[in-house]
Amino acid sequence: MxxxxxxxxxxxxxxxxxxxxxxxxxxxxxxxxxxxxxxxxxxxxxxxxxxxxxxxxxxxxxxxxxxxxxxxxxxxxxxxxxxxxxxxxxxxxxxxxxxxxxxxxxxxxxxxxxxxxxxxxxxxxxxxxNLTGLAGGPQWVPVPLVVDEHMFVTVGLSTEPCEEINATCPNGQRFSASMNNESFVFPQNASMLEAYCYGRVDGVYTTDFPDNPPIVFDYTNPSLSNVEPLIFAPKSTKVKKLKFNSTVEMVLQNTALQAARTIRFTSHEGL
The missing domain is CATH 2.60.40.420 (Cupredoxins -  blue copper proteins)
Structure with a gap:
């Protein structure tokens, strides 16, 4: 011991x-x-x-x-x-x-x-x-006061259909993590970085990742886990394009769909 x-x-x-x-x-x-x-x-x-x-x-x-x-x-x-x-x-x-x-x-x-x-x-x-950042302490960086882009992103557990029913796909469904009801899928032809560098993004990814969830609902209510428009997330590869050196405020909201998750993020001024 x-x-x-x-x-x-x-x-x-x-x-x-x-x-x-x-x-x-x-x-x-x-x-x-x-x-x-x-x-x-x-x-x-x-x-x-x-x-x-x-x-x-x-x-x-x-x-x-x-x-x-x-x-x-x-x-x-x-x-x-x-x-x-x-x-x-x-x-x-x-x-x-x-x-x-x-x-x-x-x-x-x-x-x-x-x-x-x-x-x-x-x-x-x-x-x-009760945890707050030590303002003015070593390596402290003030939070920017001017914001260029605002995003509200829900993070949760959705579902997607299975092609076959087996032990890992009860009722023909399986879990699918999602953000703003979009569930990431790996590109098949090239990596996202390769597609960006060579200017060949068609068929690899699109630039329309949403700034807000498509449906506003009670994100903390677990009883909504049976509402199909909320729990089924389409598979996609989407990105959000930002200008270099821009300041982005992103609010991350956990959802209670399927199962709750605890998400922790730190900042220089507080939590």
Whole structure:
């Protein structure tokens, strides 16, 4: 088991990385609080918390002071599932642990933290909404105030017909991720970059990716998953053309169609 040896009274910086494939993770160290100072290499206003939430591939830098009685304390993590009941899909519900051990500790008994429930969205929401960029900090870049292009893009899980019915295509349908109800398909004749460089885009891609979803609806309502105009996304290869050095504001809206997804994006001024 992974073990960190620490001296009482010292402060340590931990860079915590979620190496999972699909699951967000809750992370705690028994009887200790952490101060979040960076997310994905972007400085944040210091935020003190006893639990952090990390998305797959995300890094969270925290400062932790070894200020508890000499002993051993478990560091523990387990999944946070954002999909509401009763549509929770199977996931690994185990808990992984390491040890935060003080120098001089002779006991093999470690204290275990109380982790949030797998479906504890309020705790995850509290963590994410308390993170703000460190304005004026190192490498900080002010957000542009003049915007040239505006886009509103829905991101969700749609469906598409299958040519044959089998185990992976129940009811003759399969999942198809989409943006603004357009589901990407790989070009067959040339790559998009080759087509652009050689000026032969016909049959490879079109330049009419929509700035807005074709239908406005309640994006957070999972009961709309049976509304066919919303869940069937046409296959296409479309791009949005932009002028060099233009500033684009893109609002990304998750949809609850088929299954909810948590999407996290950082900026220099906030989240």
């Amino acid at each position: 992974y073990k960190i040896r620490v001296e009482r009274g010292r402060t340590y910086m931990l860079r915590i990385i979620n190496a999972a494939l699909n699951n967000q993770l809750f992370f705690k160290i028994a009887n200790h609080t952490m101060t979040v100072v960076s997310i994905d290499a972007s400085y944040t206003d210091p935020y003190e918390t006893d639990v952090i939430v990390t998305a797959p591939g995300q890094t969270v830098d925290v400062l932790i002071k070894a200020d508890q009685p000499v002993g051993s304390y478990y560091m523990a993590a387990r999944p946070y599932i954002s999909v509401p009941l009763p549509t929770v899909i199977p996931f690994d519900n185990t808990t992984t642990r390491g040890i935060f051990a003080y120098e001089g500790s002779e006991s093999n008994n470690s204290v275990m933290p109380t982790l949030p429930d797998f479906l504890d969205t309020p705790t995850a929401h509290k963590f994410y909404t």
